[in-house]
Amino acid sequence: MLFGVLGPLEVRTSAGEPIAIGGPRPRALLVMLLLNAGRVVSLEQLIDGQYGDDPPAGAANAVQAQVSRLRRTLPDGAIESHPAGYRAAVDPDEVDAHRFERLARVGRSMLAAGQYGPAAAALREGLALWRGAALTDLPYGQAQAARLEELRLAATEDLIEAEFALPEGTSIADLAALVAAHPLRERLCGQLMRALHAAGRQAEALEAYERTRRLLADELGADPSPELAEIHLALLRAEPIERPAAAPPVQLSSFVGRDADLARLRELAGARLVTILGPGGIGKTRLAVEYAASLDAVFVDLSDVDTAEAVPLAVLGALGQRESGFAPGPAMEPAARLVGVLAQRQVLLVLDNCEQIVAAVAVLVRQLLEGCPRLTVLATSREPLGLTGERLLPLAPLDTPPAVRLFADRAAAVRPGFAVDAANTAAVTEICVALDGLPLAIELAAARLRQFDVAEVAARLAGHAHFRLLSRGDRTAAARHQTLRAVVEWSWDLLDPDAQALARRLAVFVGGARLPAIEAVCGAGVEDLLADLVDRSLVESDGGRYRMLQTIRLFCAERLVEAGEDARVRAAHARCQLALAEEADPHLRRAEQLEWLARLSADHDNLMAALRWAVDNDRRTAFQLVAALAAYWWFSGRRSQATDAAVALLDGDMPDGLEEEWISCVVHAGARASAEQWKRAGELMERFDRPLRHPFGAALWGMTAGPPDGDATETHGVLLDADPWNVALGRLSTVLLGLLGGEPTAEEPQMRAALASFRELGERWGTAQALDWLGVLASWRAEWDNAYAAWDEAYDLQARLGASEECASILCHRAESLVRQGELVAARAEIERASALLAEAGELEVPVEIQLGFAEVARLRGDLETAADLLRRTLAATEGHGFGAEWLRGRVLTACGRLAAATGDVGDSVRRHGEALAFARTSPFAVELAHAVEGVADGATLVGAYEQAALLLGIAVALRGMAVVGDPDVARTAAAATTAIGPGAFAAAYARGVAMNRDEALAVLDNLRS
Structure with a gap:
C-alpha cells in the first residue's frame, strides 16, 4: 500500500490503483493513524484530532464506527485494534510523510559529508513527494502540518546548498522567489547572495542583504546572523565566495583507539x-x-x-570544479588546472x-x-x-584493550544494550586477537551480532584456517591484508548461493546503483536479497542507491571471475549504462535537462567503467556510448574524460552503420585525432542522408570543425528530423550562418523564432545561445538596454549549467559593447571578470578572445607597450589550434595594424592590414571580412587614400549587412576621411560601397590588392 498525506489524502494499492476513502471524519482518522504508522494511537488522541477541545457526546462510539468504515475499505489487517487504541499496521516508508522525513535526514547527512550529488538526489526525491499543503484532511493538525512545512523548507535549503556544488547549479529566479516568500529565513538570503555573486551580480547580492537587514531590524529589532554578515563582508571586500568543496565526511560513530x-x-x-x-x-x-x-x-x-x-x-x-566546455585553443591539462x-x-x-x-x-x-x-x-x-x-x-594494529573498546562500541550499535562483561570478555578478546586488531575487521565482526551471539562469532573465527595461521608470528603488510580478506571471505561464506550470486554481480557497479539498474544487470526480484546484503554490512544504502565498500567490491569481483560470469555480467552492465545514456539523451535537450544531468552525474563512475570495458571488449557498444553521452559530457564540463576512449576506438575499423558514432569519437579525440580522420569525418558529415540519432552531434561538429560548405539549410534538413529541439537547432545554425554571412536584418526574425522554440522546450543551452546572439545584434545597432537584457538572461542560463567558457564569452561581448560606448574602464572590468571566471575553473591559458580584448583596451587607453606584448602572444595563440581560435586571426592582425599606426609605423600598419584582409577572405564569415576591410580603410587614411577609405567603410557595411554603431576605430577613420575630402565626397564614396553586392565588393578589394 502507498499512502499520501503531503497534500489531500491519497491511498493506492501496490499496483498504483487508487482507493477512495469517503467522508471527512474517516479521512482525518486515517491521517492520524498514518502519522503514527506502526504505533498505537490512543482513543483519546483520536478524539482530540477529530473534534478538538470540544468533542460531542458519544465521540468514542463515533471513532469506533469510523474505524469500521476504514476496515471495510482498506485491505484486511491494515488497521489493528489494541487495548489502548488503534494502529495502522503499515511500514512507515509506505507513508509519504515518513518517507520524506527519512530522505531529508539522509540528504542532510550526505550534505554534511560532502557527498553533494547523492545528497541532492535524496532531497529531490523527498521534496517530489509533496503534492500540496500537508495534512489538509486533518482539521486539528495545524501543529503537525507546521512541523512538516518547516522540514520541507529546511530540506529545500539543503537541496540548494548541495546544488551549489553540482554542475547544474541552482536557479537564481527560484531562489529569489523563495526569499520573497520567506523573507526572514536568513539561510535562504545567504544562498541567494552567493548565487548572485557567482553570476557576477554583486550589486544585486548586496541589495538582497540590505533588504533582509532592514526587515530584521524593522520586524524583530535584530541584526543579521554572523553567517549572513560574513557573506556580506566577503562581497564588500570583493573576496571569492567559493562553491563548496568536499569536506571530510562526517562520522556517525565514535573515534576509538587511535x-x-x-x-x-x-x-x-x-x-x-x-x-x-x-x-x-x-x-x-x-x-x-x-x-x-x-x-x-x-x-x-x-x-x-x-x-x-x-x-x-x-x-x-x-574541489567543486567542473571542466570548462568548448573553448578556442588547446584543452588545459587537468593537472595544470589544479595548479591554477x-x-x-x-x-x-x-x-x-x-x-x-x-x-x-x-x-x-x-x-x-x-x-x-x-x-x-x-x-x-x-x-x-x-x-x-x-x-x-x-599505523600498527590496535592493542587488545582499545580493540575490545572498539568492538563493544560497534556491537552496541547493532545490538542495543550490549556491553563487555565478565560473561563475554574472553570471547570478545578472542575475536579481537583473531582479527589482529584491524579496525575494519573488528567492525565487520561486530556487525555479525545481528545474527549470532559473541560465542558463536568467536567459534566461527577460531574455526577458520586463515585466522589461525595469521594470528601468530611476525606479520608483513601483505599478511595483514590477508587477515582483512579472511574477514570478508568469512562474511561471504555466511551467504546462501543466491546472495553470493548477487554480491559478486554487484561488483561491476563502480559507483553504486539504484535498484532498477541492479535488477537489469543482476536479475529481477533481488530486492530482498539486496536488503539482506545491507543488513550484513556487505552493501551500503542511502535509501536510494546501493554501494559496496571498495575492499568488499574487489573481493566480490574476484568471485565473479571465478564463477565464469565476468564477461556476461560486465556486458549486461555496459548495455544497462548504454540504455541509461540513450534514455537520457533526448531529455538533455528539454526542460528536464538539469534533472537528467544530475541523474547521469550520479552514475558517472558506472558510465565510465562501462565505456572502458566496452573499448576493449565490445567496440560497437563503446562507439554508441560515446555518441549517446556527448551532450552530457559537454553540458556538464566532462568532455575530456572521453578523450582516451575516443582515441582508442579510432585506432581500428569503423563498425558498419556507426558513422555518426565514429564522428563523435573524432570530435572527442580533438587534436589527438589525425588530419586524415578529421577529413574523413567531414566527408561523412557531408554524405549523411538521414537525421542524426544524436542531434547534439551536429552542434558539436559545428563548434569544432566550423560551418559546413554549401547550402546550410539543406544540410541541416538532412541531419535533423522533426523533433522540436532538432528543428530549433537547425534554425539556430542556419540563422547564425546567415547572420555571420552578412544578413543580420533578414535573419533576426528567424533567430527570435529559434529562441521561442528553445524557450517552449525549456532547454537552457540553446536558449542562451540565441539570447547571446540577439544581444550581439542589438549591440551592433547601439540598442544597449536590449543587448544587456539578453546577455543577462543568457549568462544566468549558462551559469546554471556550469558553463564557465560560455559565460566568459558573453562577458567579452559585453566588453566589446562598452568599448564602442567609450567605457574603457568598465570594458576592462568585464574582460577581467571573464578571465577570473576561467581561472576559477582551472583554465591557466587565457583564450584568444580575452587576450585580444585586453590588448584593444590597452591600445585605446594609450598603453601601447602593453598592447604590443599582448598582441604578440595572441597572434601566436591563433596558430594551429583549430577552427575556434584560427577564425579570430584576422581580427588579431587588424589589431596589429592599428597598433602599428598608433606607433607611427605606417609601412607595418599597411602590411598587417593586408595580411588581415588576405586571411579574412578565407573565412566563411562575411562579418570577419568586413572587420578586415575596416582595418584596410584605416590603413588607407595613413597613405592619403581618403576616398578609398570612405568606399571601404561602405563596403564593410555592405558585407556585414549592418553598421557597427560606435566603433571608435571606424569613427576615427571616417572623421579623417571626411576632413580630408569633405562631407559630400565622403558620403558619395561611402554610398557607392554600401550599394555593392558581395561580388562587386570582392572585385574592388582585388583591385586594391593589385
Missing part, C-alpha cells in the same frame, strides 16, 4: 606531505578524517579511481586510498606541491608515495 596516533599526526603538522601507511582496514581513513575535521580541508576519495588520467579529475571534482585552482590557497588536501594508483598520485602531488606553496597534503596508502620530504606515519 588517540596516540592522532597526537603524532598533529606533531607532523609542519610537514607539507604526510602519508599514513598501513594495510587495508587498519584505520588510515578514519584517522585522516579525524585530523582534518577541524581544519580547512578538502577530502578526495580515490578508492574508485583506477587510471592515472582520472586522478587529477577526481581532485578537481572534490590551488596556487594561492592555504588548504589541506586529503588524498585517501592512494595504493592502487600510487605512482600517478606521486606525480600529481609533486606537481601540486611545487606549484602551490601554501598547500599541504595528507595521503593514506599501503605504500609510501616515495617523494623527497615525505613524512611517514605507519
Whole structure:
C-alpha cells in the first residue's frame, strides 16, 4: 500500500490503483493513524484530532464506527485494534510523510559529508513527494502540518546548498522567489547572495542583504546572523565566495583507539606531505578524517579511481570544479588546472586510498606541491608515495584493550544494550586477537551480532584456517591484508548461493546503483536479497542507491571471475549504462535537462567503467556510448574524460552503420585525432542522408570543425528530423550562418523564432545561445538596454549549467559593447571578470578572445607597450589550434595594424592590414571580412587614400549587412576621411560601397590588392 498525506489524502494499492476513502471524519482518522504508522494511537488522541477541545457526546462510539468504515475499505489487517487504541499496521516508508522525513535526514547527512550529488538526489526525491499543503484532511493538525512545512523548507535549503556544488547549479529566479516568500529565513538570503555573486551580480547580492537587514531590524529589532554578515563582508571586500568543496565526511560513530596516533599526526603538522601507511582496514581513513575535521580541508576519495588520467579529475571534482566546455585553443591539462585552482590557497588536501594508483598520485602531488606553496597534503596508502620530504606515519594494529573498546562500541550499535562483561570478555578478546586488531575487521565482526551471539562469532573465527595461521608470528603488510580478506571471505561464506550470486554481480557497479539498474544487470526480484546484503554490512544504502565498500567490491569481483560470469555480467552492465545514456539523451535537450544531468552525474563512475570495458571488449557498444553521452559530457564540463576512449576506438575499423558514432569519437579525440580522420569525418558529415540519432552531434561538429560548405539549410534538413529541439537547432545554425554571412536584418526574425522554440522546450543551452546572439545584434545597432537584457538572461542560463567558457564569452561581448560606448574602464572590468571566471575553473591559458580584448583596451587607453606584448602572444595563440581560435586571426592582425599606426609605423600598419584582409577572405564569415576591410580603410587614411577609405567603410557595411554603431576605430577613420575630402565626397564614396553586392565588393578589394 502507498499512502499520501503531503497534500489531500491519497491511498493506492501496490499496483498504483487508487482507493477512495469517503467522508471527512474517516479521512482525518486515517491521517492520524498514518502519522503514527506502526504505533498505537490512543482513543483519546483520536478524539482530540477529530473534534478538538470540544468533542460531542458519544465521540468514542463515533471513532469506533469510523474505524469500521476504514476496515471495510482498506485491505484486511491494515488497521489493528489494541487495548489502548488503534494502529495502522503499515511500514512507515509506505507513508509519504515518513518517507520524506527519512530522505531529508539522509540528504542532510550526505550534505554534511560532502557527498553533494547523492545528497541532492535524496532531497529531490523527498521534496517530489509533496503534492500540496500537508495534512489538509486533518482539521486539528495545524501543529503537525507546521512541523512538516518547516522540514520541507529546511530540506529545500539543503537541496540548494548541495546544488551549489553540482554542475547544474541552482536557479537564481527560484531562489529569489523563495526569499520573497520567506523573507526572514536568513539561510535562504545567504544562498541567494552567493548565487548572485557567482553570476557576477554583486550589486544585486548586496541589495538582497540590505533588504533582509532592514526587515530584521524593522520586524524583530535584530541584526543579521554572523553567517549572513560574513557573506556580506566577503562581497564588500570583493573576496571569492567559493562553491563548496568536499569536506571530510562526517562520522556517525565514535573515534576509538587511535588517540596516540592522532597526537603524532598533529606533531607532523609542519610537514607539507604526510602519508599514513598501513594495510587495508587498519584505520588510515578514519584517522585522516579525524585530523582534518577541524581544519580547512578538502577530502578526495580515490578508492574508485583506477587510471592515472582520472586522478587529477577526481581532485578537481572534490574541489567543486567542473571542466570548462568548448573553448578556442588547446584543452588545459587537468593537472595544470589544479595548479591554477590551488596556487594561492592555504588548504589541506586529503588524498585517501592512494595504493592502487600510487605512482600517478606521486606525480600529481609533486606537481601540486611545487606549484602551490601554501598547500599541504595528507595521503593514506599501503605504500609510501616515495617523494623527497615525505613524512611517514605507519599505523600498527590496535592493542587488545582499545580493540575490545572498539568492538563493544560497534556491537552496541547493532545490538542495543550490549556491553563487555565478565560473561563475554574472553570471547570478545578472542575475536579481537583473531582479527589482529584491524579496525575494519573488528567492525565487520561486530556487525555479525545481528545474527549470532559473541560465542558463536568467536567459534566461527577460531574455526577458520586463515585466522589461525595469521594470528601468530611476525606479520608483513601483505599478511595483514590477508587477515582483512579472511574477514570478508568469512562474511561471504555466511551467504546462501543466491546472495553470493548477487554480491559478486554487484561488483561491476563502480559507483553504486539504484535498484532498477541492479535488477537489469543482476536479475529481477533481488530486492530482498539486496536488503539482506545491507543488513550484513556487505552493501551500503542511502535509501536510494546501493554501494559496496571498495575492499568488499574487489573481493566480490574476484568471485565473479571465478564463477565464469565476468564477461556476461560486465556486458549486461555496459548495455544497462548504454540504455541509461540513450534514455537520457533526448531529455538533455528539454526542460528536464538539469534533472537528467544530475541523474547521469550520479552514475558517472558506472558510465565510465562501462565505456572502458566496452573499448576493449565490445567496440560497437563503446562507439554508441560515446555518441549517446556527448551532450552530457559537454553540458556538464566532462568532455575530456572521453578523450582516451575516443582515441582508442579510432585506432581500428569503423563498425558498419556507426558513422555518426565514429564522428563523435573524432570530435572527442580533438587534436589527438589525425588530419586524415578529421577529413574523413567531414566527408561523412557531408554524405549523411538521414537525421542524426544524436542531434547534439551536429552542434558539436559545428563548434569544432566550423560551418559546413554549401547550402546550410539543406544540410541541416538532412541531419535533423522533426523533433522540436532538432528543428530549433537547425534554425539556430542556419540563422547564425546567415547572420555571420552578412544578413543580420533578414535573419533576426528567424533567430527570435529559434529562441521561442528553445524557450517552449525549456532547454537552457540553446536558449542562451540565441539570447547571446540577439544581444550581439542589438549591440551592433547601439540598442544597449536590449543587448544587456539578453546577455543577462543568457549568462544566468549558462551559469546554471556550469558553463564557465560560455559565460566568459558573453562577458567579452559585453566588453566589446562598452568599448564602442567609450567605457574603457568598465570594458576592462568585464574582460577581467571573464578571465577570473576561467581561472576559477582551472583554465591557466587565457583564450584568444580575452587576450585580444585586453590588448584593444590597452591600445585605446594609450598603453601601447602593453598592447604590443599582448598582441604578440595572441597572434601566436591563433596558430594551429583549430577552427575556434584560427577564425579570430584576422581580427588579431587588424589589431596589429592599428597598433602599428598608433606607433607611427605606417609601412607595418599597411602590411598587417593586408595580411588581415588576405586571411579574412578565407573565412566563411562575411562579418570577419568586413572587420578586415575596416582595418584596410584605416590603413588607407595613413597613405592619403581618403576616398578609398570612405568606399571601404561602405563596403564593410555592405558585407556585414549592418553598421557597427560606435566603433571608435571606424569613427576615427571616417572623421579623417571626411576632413580630408569633405562631407559630400565622403558620403558619395561611402554610398557607392554600401550599394555593392558581395561580388562587386570582392572585385574592388582585388583591385586594391593589385
